[in-house]
Amino acid sequence: MEEKKGFSTRLVHGGGEPCPQTGSLIPPLYQTSTFVFDNVEQGAKRFAGEEKGYIYSRLGNPTLTRLEEALADLEEAEAGLAFGSGMAAVSGVLIALLKNGDHLLCGDTVYGCTYGLLRLFQEKFGIEVGFADLSAPEEAVKAIQPNTRVIYLETPVNPTMNLVDLEAVSRLARQTGAWVVVDNTFATPYLQQPLKLGADFVVHSATKYIGGHGDVIAGITLGKREILDEIRSTTLKDIGGVLSPFDAWLLLRGLRTLAVRMDRHVANAREVVRFLENHPAVGEVLYPGSPNHPQNRLANRQMRAPGGVVGFRLKGGESAARAFLDRVRLCRLTVSLGETTTLIQHPATMTHAVVPADAREQMGITGDLVRISTGIEDIQDIIADLEQALDKGSS
């Protein structure tokens, strides 16, 4: 058997072999809605699933196939399924795994729209939803119910950067017969591979580090082929949250530089953390890569590096946080993360605004919290911008 190539080599060559017709090194873009059949018999066979081949781009497209295969290889998954957004990827897998009367156990903090989706499942479709601190094994055990079908979590968590021990949660899930679905957006397969640690499915907002350049909205679900085939022929086909071929092509382009970008994002994040930890206007800094962080050992165990996102609290509370965010210039005041540009935002009023205030407080998403996604600019410029915005507040 051919030896598996290194991660960066697989990133660069993930688009596959050069095009056999033209020799094009870069994978061709199949920007088409539909595929022509040779005859009725062939069309009928494809619709019946008796012959492999493309039919219509909502059901599959060669550019998307390349992306799905490349990401499945990187996450060491059996298969992947691309979607038109991260939230479509999350909904796609959860709709497939859950039915009325089932229980979903979610980590105690999640992205605001994921929280909204789970509430929708609960209120409209009779799925029970519970939240627990999955980093505390006894809390997780207590929260499991006989009808728990899915354990859903982010690690690192958006925006608090808490971690969940993936091996421990996966062990627990195996004992209870639940599926583990992990949102790996903040880590990317370069920094963390949840399936190797026992999880069943990984979801990504590919909008973030995978695309990496801030020009695509996309999602991907990775895991067991049998279930992903089922999602393709049910949820994806009938709900139709499909990715465009051009966006898949842009993601294939972004993927080639994932490792070098991540190394720089992480290096810059570490410097930002050092700066923030020593600034008098800054309180708690939330970054598991910091030696002071209580989950630093877990970060070292399950991640290659802790990522490029940092949370921090302003000692002056919400008003100080808002004033600081109004003063940044190079760091762009915007949601999203994982782009070349440093992005900074206020989770309580932005990414997590849809979470009711009491639940948000319990998540630790208070008005003093700021989230920064360090870009790949020169670090001294990022820090100079943070410094001027912090220092003007104290003068």
Ligand code: MET
């Ligand atoms: C629509 S708000 C957020 C986008 C993205 N999921 C983030 O956390 O920044």
